[in-house]
Amino acid sequence: MMEENVFILHPSEIIRKGLALILQEYFKMEITQLSSINDLNSFAAISNNLIIVIIQKGLVLPEETEERLRKNNQFNMVSLSASTDMEGVTEGYDYDLNVLASNLEIQKLIQVIRKSASKSKAATVENGDLTQREKDVIRQIALGLSNKEMADKLNISIHTVISHRKNITEKLNIKSISGLTVYAIMNNLLDISDINPEELI
Amino acid sequence: MKIFDKENKISSLVSTNSNLLPVINRFGIQLGFKEKTIAEICAEKNVNPDFFLAIVNTYTNENYFPEEELLEFSPLLLIDYLKTTHKYYNEYVLPKIERLLDAVMKTCRENCSSLKMISTFYQKFKVELHIHLTQEDEKVFPYIIDLYHNRRLTEGKTIGAYEDEHTSVEEKLSDLKNLAIKYLEPTYDSNAMNEFLQTLFQFEKDLYDHARIEDLILVKQVMRIEESLKTNAAR
Numbered sequence: 043m044m045e046e047n048v049f050i051l052h053p054s055e056i057i058r059k060g061l062a063l064i065l066q067e068y069f070k071m072e073i074t075q076l077s078s079i080n081d082l083n084s085f086a087a088i089s090n091n092l093i094i095v096i097i098q099k100g101l102v103l104p105e106e107t108e109e110r111l112r113k114n115n116q117f118n119m120v121s122l123s124a125s126t127d128m129e130g131v132t133e134g135y136d137y138d139l140n141v142l143a144s145n146l147e148i149q150k151l152i153q154v155i156r157k158s159a160s161k162s163k164a165a166t167v168e169n170g171d172l173t174q175r176e177k178d179v180i181r182q183i184a185l186g187l188s189n190k191e192m193a194d195k196l197n198i199s200i201h202t203v204i205s206h207r208k209n210i211t212e213k214l215n216i217k218s219i220s221g222l223t224v225y226a227i228m229n230n231l232l233d234i235s236d237i238n239p240e241e242l243i
Numbered sequence: 244m245k246i247f248d249k250e251n252k253i254s255s256l257v258s259t260n261s262n263l264l265p266v267i268n269r270f271g272i273q274l275g276f277k278e279k280t281i282a283e284i285c286a287e288k289n290v291n292p293d294f295f296l297a298i299v300n301t302y303t304n305e306n307y308f309p310e311e312e313l314l315e316f317s318p319l320l321l322i323d324y325l326k327t328t329h330k331y332y333n334e335y336v337l338p339k340i341e342r343l344l345d346a347v348m349k350t351c352r353e354n355c356s357s358l359k360m361i362s363t364f365y366q367k368f369k370v371e372l373h374i375h376l377t378q379e380d381e382k383v384f385p386y387i388i389d390l391y392h393n394r395r396l397t398e399g400k401t402i403g404a405y406e407d408e409h410t411s412v413e414e415k416l417s418d419l420k421n422l423a424i425k426y427l428e429p430t431y432d433s434n435a436m437n438e439f440l441q442t443l444f445q446f447e448k449d450l451y452d453h454a455r456i457e458d459l460i461l462v463k464q465v466m467r468i469e470e471s472l473k474t475n476a477a478r
Contacts, residue, residue, distance in 0.1 A: 047306065074304070075245055084246070088306045214421070218411070221418030224364050228357045228426045 044092045044116065044159065046071045051079055051097040052122065057141065061096065061122075061148075068149050083107050089114035092159045094152070099123035102134060116159040120151065172213060179206040181231050184223040246300055246307065249282035249292050256281065260303045262448070269327045270295060291316045297460060298324065302452050308459055318391055318464045322384045325461070328453055329376045336446055337369060343439040350432035357427050361419065368415040375412050379457075387465055396472050402465040413454070416447050 048071050050058045058075040065073055076082060079101055086107045093111055095103070099121040102108075111117050121135040131138050137151060172180070175196075182192045189207075193200045211217050216225055226232040247256055253276045256263055264274075270290050285292040294316040297309040344362060351358050383405045390396075420443050423436070 072305075081246060084300075084308050084310055085304075085306045087308045091306075214425075216418045216421055217414045218418050220364060220367055221415065221422060224360045224418075224422055225426060227360055228422065234356070234360075 044090070046092045046094070046156075047085075047088060048073045049082060049085070049093070049095045049097075050075045051077075051082065051095060051101065053077055053098065057122070064145055064148055065152070068145075069152060079103055086110045092116045092118075092156070094118045094120060094155055096120045096122055096139065097135075099132065099135075099138075118155050118159075120155075172210065176206050176210050176213075177231055179203065180210060180222055180226050183207070183219060184226040184232050184237060186219075186237075246304065247281065247296060249280065249285075249296065251281055252276070253279055253281050253284050256299060262445075263299055263302060265331060265449075266299060266302055269324055269331065291320060294320050294324075298456060301456055301459060314460060314464055314467075318387055318461060318468075321456075321461050321464070322387060325453075325457065326380060326384065329380060332376065333373070336442075336449075337372075340365075340439070340442055340446065341369075343435070343442055347431050347435045347439050350435050351430050354428060354430050358431060361423055361427060364415075364419055364422070368412070368419055371415060372412050387461070390465065390468060390472075394468075394472060396469065396476065401469055402462055413447070413450060416443065416450065419443065420447065 048065060050061050050073065052058050052061075055077070058077070062073045062075055065071065074085070079097070082095070083104055088111065093115045095118070097103070097119060103119075108117075108119075118136045119134075120137040120139050121132055122139050122141065123132075124141050137155070139148070139151060143151075178196055179192060182195060187195065189200050189203045192203045196203070210222070214222075214225060216222055223232075223237065227234050227237075245259070253267075253272070257267070257274075257276075271288050272284055272290070276284065279287075281295065282292055284290075285295050297314070297316070300307050301309065344365060348355070348358060348362060383402075386397075386400060386405065387402070420440065423440060423443075429436075
């Protein structure tokens with residue numbers, strides 16, 4: 043699940059707080075309220091998130107910041123206008139919102155943005171049990187073998203060893219060699235007498 | 244989440260994010276704020292308010308990155324702060340985690356070998372963290388202090404070369420947590436384990452923010468000094 047950041051950029055505290063309250067009522071998302079557009083510069087380093095900037099209509103972001111955020115994130119800019127005359131989406135913004143919008147309309151908008159973001163997101167890794175081969179690899183990792191040694195021993199290419207290791211880490215969410223060693227022992231892939239705990243763990 | 248400024252009350256800071264309590268303590272600020280603002284308390288405690296805000300905002304907002312003008316304070320201030328944090332880890336947090344882990348171990352009646360593995364793994368993590376903190380205290384910080392005072396580059400030494408190893412320490416802590424959550428047989432008292440785990444979670448977040456402060460503020464400041472010295476030398 044991609045992390046979500048919502049920024050509400052508006053000089054009016056009433057509007058910032060009110061909109062934040064409405065959003066929090068329906069969605070669990072990180073909301074940052076900023077009174078000045080330049081404050082967003084401090085967040086330009088965000089990457090790989092879904093970002094929704096709700097901004098007073100007419101305001102534009104510092105160019106460099108917007109470019110950077112767009113490049114590294116699913117970036118959506120929503121204009122918030124005070125007048126009710128809607129003429130389609132205004133240039134420079136991805137979506138339009140009106141201060142008179144109902145709760146329902148606000149919810150809908152967020153859902154549309156979320157949907158479009160999840161469409162462009164890459165397929166997630168399957169999260170299953172380890173295959174026999176992956177268990178073999180963990181055992182060798184725990185015994186302290188290098189990728190090359192493992193490849194020779196298991197009769198597979200180094201490339202395959204590396205790909206197994208990547209899958210193991212993704213499935214178990216354990217990255218360090220000592221962590222994998224502990225995993226192997228706790229799950230009886232290895233007996234503690236096979237290793238020197240002082241050295242490996 | 245919000246960005247704090249000098250006019251905010253210091254009490255609102257703590258109410259918004261209670262994790263800031265040990266952080267503000269490191270500035271010599273303790274509870275009993277009354278109605279004081281950040282600016283007032285900083286003046287009282289002789290703390291540079293820009294520095295204070297850069298730290299608490301970086302701590303509170305995961306994605307916050309102080310702007311150039313907020314990085315004008317001396318790196319020596321930051322080093323003092325980081326050293327105090329290291330001391331807090333070594334003298335308070337790590338002993339606390341160890342005490343809680345011991346308490347879990349004591350509640351285990353049978354089949355305790357997996358729990359012992361967790362404990363061994365924790366020791367390994369602790370040693371690695373200790374090496375990392377000592378390396379900063381004894382090598383990295385003195386390098387920066389020397390660079391700052393003498394304004395002289397040393398052949399082969401840069402902050403880039405020192406920048407390392409946060410990740411491997413963080414990896415181990417995360418592995419430790421996952422092993423305990425996913426694979427450990429529950430042969431222990433749950434309350435004791437929960438307390439241990441919650442402290443680990445808290446420490447993980449703390450270490451992560453600590454590393455961000457080093458990488459986003461300190462390293463940046465030092466690189467700027469190195470750059471300007473290089474430019475001067477080229478002239």
